[in-house]
Structures are given as structure tokens and as C-alpha cells.
Amino acid sequence: MARKTPQWEGRIVRVLVCTERKSFVTKELPEARVSFEGLEGDRHAGLTRAADVRTPWFPKGTPIRNTRQFSLVSSEELAQVAETLGIPRVLASWLGANLEVAGVPRLTHLPPGTRLFFPEDTTLVVEGENEPCIGPGRVIEAHHPDVQKLASRFVKAAWQRRGLVAWVERPGIIRAGDTVKVVLPRPVTYVLPSSGV
Amino acid sequence: MARKTPQWEGRIVRVLVCTERKSFVTKELPEARVSFEGLEGDRHAGLTRAADVRTPWFPKGTPIRNTRQFSLVSSEELAQVAETLGIPRVLASWLGANLEVAGVPRLTHLPPGTRLFFPEDTTLVVEGENEPCIGPGRVIEAHHPDVQKLASRFVKAAWQRRGLVAWVERPGIIRAGDTVKVVLPRPVTYVLPSSGV
Numbered sequence: 001m002a003r004k005t006p007q008w009e010g011r012i013v014r015v016l017v018c019t020e021r022k023s024f025v026t027k028e029l030p031e032a033r034v035s036f037e038g039l040e041g042d043r044h045a046g047l048t049r050a051a052d053v054r055t056p057w058f059p060k061g062t063p064i065r066n067t068r069q070f071s072l073v074s075s076e077e078l079a080q081v082a083e084t085l086g087i088p089r090v091l092a093s094w095l096g097a098n099l100e101v102a103g104v105p106r107l108t109h110l111p112p113g114t115r116l117f118f119p120e121d122t123t124l125v126v127e128g129e130n131e132p133c134i135g136p137g138r139v140i141e142a143h144h145p146d147v148q149k150l151a152s153r154f155v156k157a158a159w160q161r162r163g164l165v166a167w168v169e170r171p172g173i174i175r176a177g178d179t180v181k182v183v184l185p186r187p188v189t190y191v192l193p194s195s196g197v
Numbered sequence: 198m199a200r201k202t203p204q205w206e207g208r209i210v211r212v213l214v215c216t217e218r219k220s221f222v223t224k225e226l227p228e229a230r231v232s233f234e235g236l237e238g239d240r241h242a243g244l245t246r247a248a249d250v251r252t253p254w255f256p257k258g259t260p261i262r263n264t265r266q267f268s269l270v271s272s273e274e275l276a277q278v279a280e281t282l283g284i285p286r287v288l289a290s291w292l293g294a295n296l297e298v299a300g301v302p303r304l305t306h307l308p309p310g311t312r313l314f315f316p317e318d319t320t321l322v323v324e325g326e327n328e329p330c331i332g333p334g335r336v337i338e339a340h341h342p343d344v345q346k347l348a349s350r351f352v353k354a355a356w357q358r359r360g361l362v363a364w365v366e367r368p369g370i371i372r373a374g375d376t377v378k379v380v381l382p383r384p385v386t387y388v389l390p391s392s393g394v
Contacts, residue, residue, distance in 0.1 A: 048233065065233060111385040111387050125262075169261050185309065188326075
């Protein structure tokens with residue numbers, strides 16, 4: 001059944017991919033093919049992945065379904081992070097992002113289950129917030145050796161502004177300049193009953 | 198990072214599978230193997246499925262990721278549906294369920310992203326509520342030809358009591374009698390900003 005849920009549009013500023021294994025830093029492409037495995041050629045593509053520190057309820061290395069195929073960041077949130085860190089800019093590529101999106105308010109807060117529809121068939125579903133870790137902080141620091149403690153300050157500065165991870169619901173193509181339609185899931189409230197069922 | 202989220206335990210009353218294509222009615226098994234495709238041999242197993250009336254935002258038949266691998270129902274909610282319909286019982290198999298769970302309050306209300314951990318590795322993630330349609334109503338009616346309009350009354354009686362659909366995060370085995378640990382996702386609130394970002 002179709003449901004009325006809030007929706008609006010953003011714009012894809014950059015499509016980025018990481019084809020190396022040594023570094024997570026991404027490189028800009030004009031467009032990219034998307035399969036059920038993720039962004040073609042990207043190091044995070046795959047139907048499954050190994051459990052890690054983000055899924056501590058599984059033994060490390062356990063094969064689990066890969067719901068972290070894509071990393072998305074917001075132009076506006078990156079600008080906020082740069083301002084907080086006192087540097088001119090933080091690039092999406094430094095964070096290993098695959099998509100930089102402009103015009104979606106509070107991108108990092110989009111709830112799990114949010115759908116992102118692209119003009120050429122690709123549909124992504126939001127898994128959740130991508131919690132910041134120190135890795136991208138070190139990349140930022142390497143670009144600004146003159147600024148104090150950037151690596152460790154990054155985690156706090158990027159809290160709830162580091163973007164999202166998402167998985168592919170429908171394959172297609174994504175191009176820089178694409179409009180992306182954002183559709184929130186229906187809200188669900190679960191309250192424990194006071195007694196019985 | 199591990200998070201403190203509410204959790205409790207339920208019990209698997211029945212494991213059920215549908216190996217036919219003509220009917221969605223399921224049959225009880227003592228145990229079943231679970232792969233990334235779903236319940237082995239079940240008609241809903243598969244990494245992808247064809248878009249249908251439940252995903253009207255895609256052209257019908259489009260291959261999309263299958264997040265409806267498992268159907269779960271609650272013993273307590275089934276009893277409520279039976280009572281509303283005025284019949285002695287509604288069986289999980291009549292609804293095509295794969296798992297009947299007891300002891301989880303308001304099962305159908307569990308939010309998307311809820312994780313279900315089984316003792317022998319299987320982990321399922323809740324996709325969302327399984328909205329009732331008339332199909333199971335017809336099966337119930339066939340078992341009670343003496344009771345009026347059961348098929349059409351089912352949809353209303355089963356609203357928010359028809360259980361959930363879920364997908365496999367980690368493969369394993371599920372057995373009747375298993376304890377299932379239920380872990381709610383961290384709540385996320387998304388509020389549109391009043392102006393700008």
C-alpha cells in the first residue's frame with residue numbers, strides 16, 4: 001500500500017569510489033554503476049562483510065549481511081565540521097564517502113529505513129548513522145599539519161554530522177548532478193506494555 | 198560500539214516452511230537451516246525478489262533486495278485474532294508464517310532494525326509489520342465454513358497483530374523450542390529544521 005510520508009529532494013554533488021585496499025580515501029568519478037553488491041569496484045561493495053567493532057554482538061570476522069555498502073555525507077554538515085575544527089574545508093573524499101549530498105537537512109539524522117531514489121533506477125535504503133572514528137581525523141590532520149590535534153578533535157566535531165551508511169535495494173547508475181528523492185519511513189512507536197501483552 | 202538497548206527473550210513455538218508454489222500455507226518442522234537467502238527451501242527464500250503491491254514505488258516485477266525472507270507471528274496475537282473472529286484458534290501455518298514466537302509482547306509493533314538472536318547463530322533483522330491481506334482470511338474461512346464472512350473480517354481483526362517480516366543478517370539453524378533474544382534498535386528522532394540546516 002502506498003503511504004504518505006514526508007519527502008523532499010537533494011542533489012548529488014560528488015560520486016566517489018575507493019578501489020584500493022591500503023587506504024579508505026575515495027576518488028571522484030562522474031558516474032558509477034550500482035549493483036546489489038554496492039558501488040562497482042568500491043572496497044565496501046559485497047553482499048556480505050566481516051563483523052567488526054561496529055557489530056560487537058558477533059565474533060569478529062563472522063560473515064554477516066553487508067548493510068554498509070555506501071557511505072553518504074552532506075555538504076552542509078561537512079562545512080559545519082570544518083568550522084568546528086577551524087580549517088577551511090573537510091572533503092568528502094577524506095572521510096571515504098561515496099556520495100556527497102547537498103540540500104538534505106540534517107542528513108546524518110535520517111532514520112533507518114529512509115529510502116533514497118535516484119533518477120536512473122538506483123534505490124538506497126539507510127542503515128543508520130555512520131559513527132565517526134579517528135581514521136578520517138588522521139587524514140584531515142595530514143592535510144593540516146599546522147593545526148593542533150585535528151585527528152582526535154575530529155571524532156567530537158563530526159558527531160552526528162559524519163553522514164550515513166546505506167545498502168542497495170535496487171541497482172542502477174548514480175551520476176554527479178543527480179537529484180535524489182528522500183522518503184522517510186513510516187514512524188513506528190514501540191512501548192513495552194505495563195503488564196501482559 | 199556496544200549500546201545499551203532494551204532486550205528480553207521469547208520462545209520459538211514452531212518453525213514452519215512452505216516448499217510449494219501453489220499455496221502459501223506452511224508446514225511444521227522440528228528445525229530448519231537458515232542461509233543468507235532465508236529459510237532453506239521456503240518459497241520466500243532468495244537474495245532478491247520481484248517488486249509487488251507492497252513496494253508500489255517500483256514497477257511491478259522489478260528485481261529488488263529481498264527483505265521479506267521470514268514471516269513471524271506471535272502466539273498471543275494469534276489468540277487475539279481468533280477471539281475477535283469468534284473461532285477457537287488461528288494457526289500460524291494458515292497465515293504462511295515461518296516462525297511462531299511466544300512471550301514477546303506486541304510482536305507486530307517491534308520497530309524496523311530490531312534484532313532477533315537465536316542460540317545457533319541465526320540472527321534476523323526486522324524489516325517491519327506484515328500488513329494483513331485477504332489470502333490468509335480465505336484459508337481461515339475454508340476451515341470454518343459455518344462462520345460468516347471470515348475472509349473479509351480477517352484483515353481488520355489481524356491489523357497490527359499479523360506479525361512481522363524479517364531478513365537474515367547471520368546464517369545458522371533455528372529449532373522449535375529455541376530461545377530468541379530480542380534487541381530493540383537505538384531510537385532515532387528526525388525532525389525537519391524550521392529553517393536552513
